[in-house]
Each structure stands twice: as C-alpha cells, then as structure tokens.
Amino acid sequence: MTALKQKKDKMQSPLDILSERMATDMDAVNAMIVTHMQSDVALIPTLASYLIAAGGKRVRPLLTLASTALFDGDMTRAHRLAAAVEFIHTATLLHDDVVDDSNQRRGKDSANIVFGNEASVLVGDFLFSRAFQLMVADGSLDVLRILSNASAIIAEGEVKQLSTQNNLETTMDDYRKVIEGKTASLFAAACEVGPIIAEQDIKIVKALSDYGMALGMAFQIVDDVLDYDADRLKLGKDIGDDFREGKMTVPILFALEKASPQEHDFWTRTLGERNQNEDDFGRAQNLIIEHDGLNKGLVMAQEYGNQAINALRLVPNSDIKEILINIIQFIIHRDH
Amino acid sequence: MTALKQKKDKMQSPLDILSERMATDMDAVNAMIVTHMQSDVALIPTLASYLIAAGGKRVRPLLTLASTALFDGDMTRAHRLAAAVEFIHTATLLHDDVVDDSNQRRGKDSANIVFGNEASVLVGDFLFSRAFQLMVADGSLDVLRILSNASAIIAEGEVKQLSTQNNLETTMDDYRKVIEGKTASLFAAACEVGPIIAEQDIKIVKALSDYGMALGMAFQIVDDVLDYDADRLKLGKDIGDDFREGKMTVPILFALEKASPQEHDFWTRTLGERNQNEDDFGRAQNLIIEHDGLNKGLVMAQEYGNQAINALRLVPNSDIKEILINIIQFIIHRDH
Known part of the structure; x- marks a missing residue:
C-alpha cells in the first residue's frame, strides 16, 4: 500500500468507501431516480430535483445496494428498489419540512420555503406513489x-x-418509539430488501433488518445529540433546531431526569410553553452538559451500535460486511 | 309494486339504491376501515375517525363493491380493496384541505382546523401507507x-x-387533465378493481376503467359547476370556494372564452391577483350565466356521461349494471 493510498484511506469514511465501492451501482440508482421523478407537470421534477440535487449522503439506498451485494443478489433489482427507498425518504423529508415549518435542508433553503408548503405536500405524495410504482415494477410482494x-x-x-x-x-420509551418509527424503520427496511432480493433464508433477512434497525436508532440518537453540540458550529452547521421546536430528544430527557425544580421550570417554559429568549439555548446546553446528557446519549447510541454488530454475526465474513460494521462506529462518532 | 314502494323508489337516488343493495358489504368495508385506522398513536384514529365518521357518500368504495358484484367476484377481497380505495381518497382529502387552507369539510370544521396542518399531513401519509398494506395483504400485483x-x-x-x-x-385541456388526475383516475381505479378480482378479460377491465374515468370526469365537472350555482345556497351548502381560491374551473373557462377586455380585467384582478371584494362573487356568477358557463359545463358533463354509458356496452345486462347507468344521470343532475 502506498503512502498516498494510506492517507486516502485514512481520510475516507466507511460511507465514502462504500460509495466508491458501489459507484457504478449508485450511478444506476441516480439515473433511476432522475427518470422516475419526471412528469409532464413541470413543477414536480423541478421541486424533486431541487431537493435531490442538494445531495445528502444517500445512506439508505447505499444500504440497499450493500445488503444486496453482500449476498450476490441481482443488482439490477437493487437499483430500482434503492431508488424506491430514496423516494420514500425524500417524500418524508418534504413532509417533515412542512410539519416542522423548516427553512433549511442540506444547507439550502428548504423546498417548502422555495416552492411553498402546498407543492411540498403534493410532490411528497407523488414521490411516495412513485416508490410504490417502482416496487410494483419489481414485482416482489x-x-x-x-x-x-x-x-x-x-x-x-x-x-x-x-x-x-x-x-x-x-418518557425515554416514547422517544425510542418515535425514532424507531421516523428513522430506524426505513433503515431496517432498506437493509432487509437486499437479502430478500438474494433469496436468503429468514434468519439472514431478520439479521439484516435488525442491523438496519439498530443502526438507524444509533444514527438518530447521534443526530439528536449533535443538535446540542457547540463544536458543530465550527463546521458551519446549525444547531438548536430541536430546542426551538420543543422536540423531546435524548439530551433533554437525560437533563430532565436530573432536573431540580428550578430547572424543571426552565424546561417547562422553554420547551413546554415554547417561550424562549436568546440566552435560553445556551442555558439548555449548559444544563445538558451538567447532567451529562450528551455523553449518556452517545452511550445509548453505542448500545444500539453493539446490537447492530451482533446482528451481523450470522452473516458470512466479507469486505462488504466489514464496511457495514465500520459504518456503525463512523455513524456514532461522526461530528456532522 | 305497492304505492309505498313506488314512492320510496322515487325518493331514492341510484346511489341510495346501490348503498342499500350493498349494505352488508358496505358494513364489512366500514368494519375494515375502522380496524385498519387503529394505531397505538392515539391521534391517528382520533383524526381519521373524525373525518371518516363525518360521512361522505362512500361513492368510490361502493363502485369497487358494485364492479366486483357485477361479475360475481369474491366480495371478501372487494371489502378489503374498497377500504384501500377509501383510505387513498381520505388521505387525499386530508392533504387537499391543508393545500387549500380549507376550513370546512362535509359540513364540519375540517381536520386541519381541528388538529392542525401537521397532523393532517402525517395522518394522510399513514392512511396512504395503510391502503398499500391492505393491497399487499390482498396480494394482487x-x-x-x-x-x-x-x-x-x-x-x-x-x-x-x-x-x-x-x-x-x-386551457380547457389543462382543466381536463387536472380533473382527470385529481378525481377521475381514482374513480377509474375503483371500478377497475372489481373485474380484476373477478378475473375478467382485459376488454371488460378496460370497459369498467373507462366507465369510472368518464363518471369521475362528469362528477368533478358538475361539482365545479355547482360551486357557482346560487340554488345550492337554499340547500344550506357553501358556494364560491373555487372563486375565492382562484381555481380555473369549467364555468370560469367558458366565461373567459367570451370575455370582453373589461371582463378580462375583472377576472385578472379577482382570480389572477386574488384581489376580491364582497361584490365580486356576485359579478362572477352573473358573467358566467351571461356566457352560459354553467349550461356549457353541464353539456360537457353529459358528454362524459354518454362515454360512461357507452363504456358499459360490453358488460352483460344486470340489475347492478342498470344501477351503474342510473348513477351517471344522477351525478349529472344532482343539486348538492
């Protein structure tokens, strides 16, 4: 291995490595996405491509590709179904931004700001329908x-x-159910599709589903921790959205567990009543750090990470399996 | 036939007759709807049942039941798929009311007013997903x-x-495409499901799809005409919503075709710029009547009605076929 290659490997995240490994397949998925977001109604491809062109890491379709390649499944089917998975994800992003009244997504004005809530709702519905059309074309019930x-x-x-x-x-249990639904279930489904395509037995299908579910839980917990992480500001990322919206995420729940009556009043005002002034987010961050909310969140993410690793035990060793394992630690220790 | 029975027949619309004929099946559909809108997340059945309990004529699921019974198809499958059709319809109503910023639906405050736009968008997504789960359970690709x-x-x-x-x-062509999409396509699909269940040949499937499509076009055109019909006020119904929202429906398009430059300025201000005062709707109604916009709309609806009748020529005669034909005239001549 040359020094240059070593350096490159060091700089590359496991997601980058997977993207590179799957580059040809990912191109096919992207072509499928572009083809199937077309419509005679011009606003549909305009809005959809605005969001899709903004990038994003394409984690979910990559997981579908990887989980298919892992078992030498038919990659042509994987392309179509990875596009379906990404359409479902894109539809939920469009609707989420309307629901949260967001104004930023992937570093740009969000689609609801540029095209209006109405168009975001309806184009979300369109992409959702397209996802099902892609699945019907694949033909697997x-x-x-x-x-x-x-x-x-x-x-x-x-x-x-x-x-x-x-x-x-x-409660923490409510929180787990929320993130299992809104995030982890699609990770699980994205990973489950591969062994289904490759006609693996039910234990292997379950293993990949469990891997995706645990990975998705870890992913969302870390996302929720990072929204209070001051270091992220240095990367030019926004923080504090969840606080402003009064979302009951893991750092808050840990801080609430240990809150004094006075602190409880603070949370009631800022989150319960959404009555916030400009110093409140700083105080919230301090209280969370004081009660070790970020670290406890990361420990919880690591527990899910361990579950994800365990889930893959039944899967024969391969370089793709190794990448899937490395992705877990990368997701937990990412800083953006 | 007794005098009483004759009187009852006279009062009953063909939709009422179909509802009565299909009452047992419709009960099964309603039970299916109630079962499948359940969720551990209490807001979902609360919101869904708010809208579904408000009634509505259940035209689409009735069409699925009738088009199955027409060919002696498996009614148990029809129950499930009629519920799926109604869920898709309900999901689109929830999203429409958000998009149109409506405040009334089926004579009550609309769900977006009572539960918020956020919940309406998300519960719409849920019902849409449930529709696909029901279809997957049925198992027909x-x-x-x-x-x-x-x-x-x-x-x-x-x-x-x-x-x-x-x-x-x-243009009128734009308008036809809009209503074909937003209304007629689901009528067509609702009617097409029956002969598919009953394994009819492709000509019959196409006949029912054509019937549903033409019926849906007539239905929506009449709906759009009625929104300018002063007689409807006597029935306690609202009119003028389309005008207030600047929707380019058939009465407007006919009035625009014949508009003087001065009238064109009026339409530009009221519909194009949505700059309206309280006298404008009355003036709009007068201009439409002057240019025969309502009658021309009804003539267009009747043309689709004729297409719907023609579409059924291939279908063997039966009492249900007769009801389906009677429904066409009822829909065109309804006053609410």
Whole structure:
C-alpha cells in the first residue's frame, strides 16, 4: 500500500468507501431516480430535483445496494428498489419540512420555503406513489410488504413525535418509539430488501433488518445529540433546531431526569410553553452538559451500535460486511 | 309494486339504491376501515375517525363493491380493496384541505382546523401507507399496479391544479387533465378493481376503467359547476370556494372564452391577483350565466356521461349494471 493510498484511506469514511465501492451501482440508482421523478407537470421534477440535487449522503439506498451485494443478489433489482427507498425518504423529508415549518435542508433553503408548503405536500405524495410504482415494477410482494409496513410505521413515528413535542411527560420509551418509527424503520427496511432480493433464508433477512434497525436508532440518537453540540458550529452547521421546536430528544430527557425544580421550570417554559429568549439555548446546553446528557446519549447510541454488530454475526465474513460494521462506529462518532 | 314502494323508489337516488343493495358489504368495508385506522398513536384514529365518521357518500368504495358484484367476484377481497380505495381518497382529502387552507369539510370544521396542518399531513401519509398494506395483504400485483398508478396520477393532477391556480392562461385541456388526475383516475381505479378480482378479460377491465374515468370526469365537472350555482345556497351548502381560491374551473373557462377586455380585467384582478371584494362573487356568477358557463359545463358533463354509458356496452345486462347507468344521470343532475 502506498503512502498516498494510506492517507486516502485514512481520510475516507466507511460511507465514502462504500460509495466508491458501489459507484457504478449508485450511478444506476441516480439515473433511476432522475427518470422516475419526471412528469409532464413541470413543477414536480423541478421541486424533486431541487431537493435531490442538494445531495445528502444517500445512506439508505447505499444500504440497499450493500445488503444486496453482500449476498450476490441481482443488482439490477437493487437499483430500482434503492431508488424506491430514496423516494420514500425524500417524500418524508418534504413532509417533515412542512410539519416542522423548516427553512433549511442540506444547507439550502428548504423546498417548502422555495416552492411553498402546498407543492411540498403534493410532490411528497407523488414521490411516495412513485416508490410504490417502482416496487410494483419489481414485482416482489415481500418487498412491497416490507416497505408499505415501514411507511406506515414512519408516519406513526412522526405523529407520535408531534404528540410528544412540547410535552415534558415524554418518557425515554416514547422517544425510542418515535425514532424507531421516523428513522430506524426505513433503515431496517432498506437493509432487509437486499437479502430478500438474494433469496436468503429468514434468519439472514431478520439479521439484516435488525442491523438496519439498530443502526438507524444509533444514527438518530447521534443526530439528536449533535443538535446540542457547540463544536458543530465550527463546521458551519446549525444547531438548536430541536430546542426551538420543543422536540423531546435524548439530551433533554437525560437533563430532565436530573432536573431540580428550578430547572424543571426552565424546561417547562422553554420547551413546554415554547417561550424562549436568546440566552435560553445556551442555558439548555449548559444544563445538558451538567447532567451529562450528551455523553449518556452517545452511550445509548453505542448500545444500539453493539446490537447492530451482533446482528451481523450470522452473516458470512466479507469486505462488504466489514464496511457495514465500520459504518456503525463512523455513524456514532461522526461530528456532522 | 305497492304505492309505498313506488314512492320510496322515487325518493331514492341510484346511489341510495346501490348503498342499500350493498349494505352488508358496505358494513364489512366500514368494519375494515375502522380496524385498519387503529394505531397505538392515539391521534391517528382520533383524526381519521373524525373525518371518516363525518360521512361522505362512500361513492368510490361502493363502485369497487358494485364492479366486483357485477361479475360475481369474491366480495371478501372487494371489502378489503374498497377500504384501500377509501383510505387513498381520505388521505387525499386530508392533504387537499391543508393545500387549500380549507376550513370546512362535509359540513364540519375540517381536520386541519381541528388538529392542525401537521397532523393532517402525517395522518394522510399513514392512511396512504395503510391502503398499500391492505393491497399487499390482498396480494394482487395488478391491483397494486392500478392503485399505485392512480395515486401518482392523483398527485400529478393536484400539482397541476396548483400550477393552473390563479393562471388565466389555463386551457380547457389543462382543466381536463387536472380533473382527470385529481378525481377521475381514482374513480377509474375503483371500478377497475372489481373485474380484476373477478378475473375478467382485459376488454371488460378496460370497459369498467373507462366507465369510472368518464363518471369521475362528469362528477368533478358538475361539482365545479355547482360551486357557482346560487340554488345550492337554499340547500344550506357553501358556494364560491373555487372563486375565492382562484381555481380555473369549467364555468370560469367558458366565461373567459367570451370575455370582453373589461371582463378580462375583472377576472385578472379577482382570480389572477386574488384581489376580491364582497361584490365580486356576485359579478362572477352573473358573467358566467351571461356566457352560459354553467349550461356549457353541464353539456360537457353529459358528454362524459354518454362515454360512461357507452363504456358499459360490453358488460352483460344486470340489475347492478342498470344501477351503474342510473348513477351517471344522477351525478349529472344532482343539486348538492
């Protein structure tokens, strides 16, 4: 191995390595995405490509590709189904931004700001329908079952999040259910599709589903921790969105567990009543650090990371399996 | 026939007759709807049942039941798929009311007013997912294809409607595409499911799809005419919503065709710029009547009605076929 290659490997994250390994397949997925977001109604491809061109890491379709390649499955089927997974994800992003009244997504003005809430809702519906058309074209009822179940669970998670927002009675169990629904279920489905395509037995299918579920839990917990992490500001990233919206995420729940009556009043005002002034986010960060909320969150993420590793034990060793394992630690220790 | 029975027949619309004929099946559909809108997340059944309990004529699931019974198809499958059709319809209503910023639906405050736009968007997504879960449980890829295609076309129609709203360049052809998408495609799909269940040959499947499509076009055109019909006020119904929102519907398009330059300025101000005062709706109604916009709309609806009748020529005569034909005239001549 040359020094240059070593340096490159050091700089590359396991997600980058997987993207590179799957580059040809990912190109095929992207082509599939572009083809299937077309419509005679010009606003649809305009809005969809605005969001999709903004990038994002394409984690979910990559997981579908990897979980298919892991078992030498038919990659042509994986391309189509990875595009379906990304369409479901994109549809939920469009709807989330309307629901959260967001104004930024992937470093740009979000689609609801540029094109309006109305168009975001309807183009989300369109992409969601397209996802099912892609699955029907593939023709596997198992895949349709997995992704229609995941879609229902995503919506349930999002509604539950709405019910727990600004609600200081929210428990850690409520939180787990919210993120299992809104995030982890699609990770699980994205990983489950591969062994289904490759006609693996049910234990292997379950192993990949468990891996995706645990990975998705870790991913969302870290995301929620990072939204309070001051170091992230140095990377030019926004923080504090969850606090402003009164979302009951893991750092808050750990801080609430140990809150003095006075602190509880602070949380009630800022999160429960969403009555916030400009110093409040700083105080929230301090209280979370004081009660070790970020570290406890990362420990929880690591527990899910360990579950994800365990889930892969049944899967024969291979370089792709190694990448899937490395992705777990990368996701937990990422800083953006 | 007794005098009493004759009187009852006279009072009953063909939709009422179909509802009565299909009462046991409709009960099964309603039970299916109630079962499948359940969720551990309490807000979901609360919101869904708020809208579903408000009634509505259940035209689409009735069409699925009738088009199955017409060919002696398996009614148990029809119950499940009729519920799926109604879930897709309900999801689009929830999203429409958010998009149109409506405050009334089926004579009550609309769900977005009572539960918020956020919950309406997400519960719509949930019901849409549930529809696909029901279809997967049925297991017919043909049905999944028909209803995923219809869902994509509905969303396209809605986005196209958004693009034509407040746009005086909208053509009659644009309008036809909008209503074909937003309304007629689901009528077509609802009718197509029956002969698919009953394993009819492709000509019969196409006949029912054509019937549903033409019926849906007539239905929506009449709906759009009625929104300018002063007689409807006597029935305690609201009118003028389309005008207030600047929707380019058939009465407007006929009035625009014949508009003087001065009238064109009026439409530009009221619909294009949505700058309206309280006298404007009355003036709009007068201009439409002057240019025969309502009658021309009804003539157009009747043309689709004739297409619907023709579409059924291939279908063997039966009492259900007769009801389906009677429904066409009822829909065109309804006053609410």
